Amino acid sequence: MSGAKLTYTQAGVDYSKIDPLKILAQQMARQTAPHAAAAGFPEVEASRGESAYVVDAGDFYLASITECLGTKALVADRVRALTGRTHYDSIAQDTLAMAINDLITVGARPVSVHAYWAVGGSDWFADDARMNDLAAGWKKTCDYAGVAWGGGETPSLSGVVAPDAIDLAASCVGVIRPKSRLCLGRRLAPGDAVVLLQSSGIHANGITLARKLADRLPEGYAARLPDGRAWGEALLDPTIIYSRVTETLFEEGLDLHYISNITGHGWRKIMRHPAELTYRITRLPPVPPVLRFMQERADLSLAEAYGSLNMGAGFALFLPEDQAGRAVAVARRHGIAACLAGRVETGPRRVLIEPLGVAYDAESLRLRG
Amino acid sequence: MSGAKLTYTQAGVDYSKIDPLKILAQQMARQTAPHAAAAGFPEVEASRGESAYVVDAGDFYLASITECLGTKALVADRVRALTGRTHYDSIAQDTLAMAINDLITVGARPVSVHAYWAVGGSDWFADDARMNDLAAGWKKTCDYAGVAWGGGETPSLSGVVAPDAIDLAASCVGVIRPKSRLCLGRRLAPGDAVVLLQSSGIHANGITLARKLADRLPEGYAARLPDGRAWGEALLDPTIIYSRVTETLFEEGLDLHYISNITGHGWRKIMRHPAELTYRITRLPPVPPVLRFMQERADLSLAEAYGSLNMGAGFALFLPEDQAGRAVAVARRHGIAACLAGRVETGPRRVLIEPLGVAYDAESLRLRG
Numbered sequence: 001m002s003g004a005k006l007t008y009t010q011a012g013v014d015y016s017k018i019d020p021l022k023i024l025a026q027q028m029a030r031q032t033a034p035h036a037a038a039a040g041f042p043e044v045e046a047s048r049g050e051s052a053y054v055v056d057a058g059d060f061y062l063a064s065i066t067e068c069l070g071t072k073a074l075v076a077d078r079v080r081a082l083t084g085r086t087h088y089d090s091i092a093q094d095t096l097a098m099a100i101n102d103l104i105t106v107g108a109r110p111v112s113v114h115a116y117w118a119v120g121g122s123d124w125f126a127d128d129a130r131m132n133d134l135a136a137g138w139k140k141t142c143d144y145a146g147v148a149w150g151g152g153e154t155p156s157l158s159g160v161v162a163p164d165a166i167d168l169a170a171s172c173v174g175v176i177r178p179k180s181r182l183c184l185g186r187r188l189a190p191g192d193a194v195v196l197l198q199s200s201g202i203h204a205n206g207i208t209l210a211r212k213l214a215d216r217l218p219e220g221y222a223a224r225l226p227d228g229r230a231w232g233e234a235l236l237d238p239t240i241i242y243s244r245v246t247e248t249l250f251e252e253g254l255d256l257h258y259i260s261n262i263t264g265h266g267w268r269k270i271m272r273h274p275a276e277l278t279y280r281i282t283r284l285p286p287v288p289p290v291l292r293f294m295q296e297r298a299d300l301s302l303a304e305a306y307g308s309l310n311m312g313a314g315f316a317l318f319l320p321e322d323q324a325g326r327a328v329a330v331a332r333r334h335g336i337a338a339c340l341a342g343r344v345e346t347g348p349r350r351v352l353i354e355p356l357g358v359a360y361d362a363e364s365l366r367l368r369g
Numbered sequence: 370m371s372g373a374k375l376t377y378t379q380a381g382v383d384y385s386k387i388d389p390l391k392i393l394a395q396q397m398a399r400q401t402a403p404h405a406a407a408a409g410f411p412e413v414e415a416s417r418g419e420s421a422y423v424v425d426a427g428d429f430y431l432a433s434i435t436e437c438l439g440t441k442a443l444v445a446d447r448v449r450a451l452t453g454r455t456h457y458d459s460i461a462q463d464t465l466a467m468a469i470n471d472l473i474t475v476g477a478r479p480v481s482v483h484a485y486w487a488v489g490g491s492d493w494f495a496d497d498a499r500m501n502d503l504a505a506g507w508k509k510t511c512d513y514a515g516v517a518w519g520g521g522e523t524p525s526l527s528g529v530v531a532p533d534a535i536d537l538a539a540s541c542v543g544v545i546r547p548k549s550r551l552c553l554g555r556r557l558a559p560g561d562a563v564v565l566l567q568s569s570g571i572h573a574n575g576i577t578l579a580r581k582l583a584d585r586l587p588e589g590y591a592a593r594l595p596d597g598r599a600w601g602e603a604l605l606d607p608t609i610i611y612s613r614v615t616e617t618l619f620e621e622g623l624d625l626h627y628i629s630n631i632t633g634h635g636w637r638k639i640m641r642h643p644a645e646l647t648y649r650i651t652r653l654p655p656v657p658p659v660l661r662f663m664q665e666r667a668d669l670s671l672a673e674a675y676g677s678l679n680m681g682a683g684f685a686l687f688l689p690e691d692q693a694g695r696a697v698a699v700a701r702r703h704g705i706a707a708c709l710a711g712r713v714e715t716g717p718r719r720v721l722i723e724p725l726g727v728a729y730d731a732e733s734l735r736l737r738g
Contacts, residue, residue, distance in 0.1 A: 021500055028507070064519060138397070146404045167536050169487075
């Protein structure tokens, strides 16, 4: 293994090319807002640019989203040869987590999901073990999150999806009721606590980097972590679903000011909200061995690692400081470790990770047009 | 050009492998129904297996769906070299049509859509003309259908999506209000008229067959149709969006008993509803030159052509016979030709196309588990 650094651009994800499209699409999308009102469901404009789209349904708000897994299934395909398991039950959970964990950030309870399973050829479905694991994992995750599996699409797309690959995505509809649950950051303010909920590992972001690293390591996915597990197997630990935590927080009346799902862009997502606020992080959650391994072997600086991977924090809650302890307790009750990691301050929009001497400024997270 | 036949299995779409998965997924999905009720939105069970999933929101029903384009964008990529146009404005319309034309079959008015544009590498978005046409076509189609573009996902998925390809899909949420608009075929009955609405061409089904045919033809997509147009260009005529027709039909109080979007499986979709009923077709709409050409050049029998392509009929309405004339008039008012093509009769579930001597029995359309 050479000590050469891996960057995201080398790994095939060039945000400078994707972000202009996102911004163009957002600007055009914004102009279509009157149609929702004409149909009797005026949009909540502040949801534009947030993780889910929200419209006003009268007695409640309705939230919707479509999210894709990314390339994590390619890791499962490779690691299967090591472990003898397809891992598609976990892959199903990852895919649903991408949609559900985003949907709940606006205060929604998930109601129904649609599956999008596009394959490169019909043969994908002839592998019974893989197909059954995918379906069973999808069902089990729906049961865990309390969401109805409403339907889906299973197209065979030769020439569009790579041979023997599967493009996995999920769309989700949710309800915000009572309407006071709506959580778009309007009340996010200096003095708020930042509570970070643990991740289980890499979740489903940073996978392209992991794949490139696997190609460079002499042992590939079979490389051992300090705890003895194969790195590839640890990569496949499924993403934590946080909907039970948010449901309990809302039911118990906690006053959530904002919620951010830590996905692409890593800890830069802590400043997801566009307000001019500084987020000072003073306490770090433990880093999962699978991510510490990647940071070291890909020779990532701390700023690169925390700016692209979740580094142990999968989900962020922003709420009044005197409620932080209750939020941590609710998460723990659902088996998810959490900590009061920092606070919101007046100042320019940026994230300061004090224990590491790392800072991200607003320009490093340009999500909105 | 050899006279050898092209079949769907040769063209890479083997329904015998896809359908068992669909059935497995449907069976598991069905078991998650109680979650929607627990969230306060009990599902309308009869919508399972229909084109959109419907839940009861109290004062209205809510419908949702996710649909993909298929492989039509690959045709646009090839034909661009002939015409000098990207055709992605049309491709955007095709993608949205797949979702909207399915959603409206249950009686829904579309409210919002999410875009799913997954590429094989960030470079896809560096082609400004293509990217701008896609975004502009998406916006224009949303305006035509009166639907708000709520957001979307634009992932770069190297290794999952083929290099320089794009996997396009759309998810859509709609409202059924008043609730009497709910259209799931409960009142479909012998004596009902079958009204067929014209297609603009191939729409977005049968594309894999078209691509295989293009590889076999000496001139490929540049082959000329009798009307002088290039076959490849005609393939890219965008799918008709039927939502304005259905909106007017419901507003004017027509009593729609069932609606079927004619997509994969061609005219077999006329017997989409599971009831034991016979559909006797006595009048045929004109066949678009682009489809007649394919039937002839791929040496498809009439049964194969009408069983896999739309052959001029993109959408089917089932309603009392004395309202058929009004339905035809409404479609024409929106610039869409239509005809009273046949009627529903007692008898085994099958489609009889009398003028062609073609029949499809129930076994040829197994969509439900």
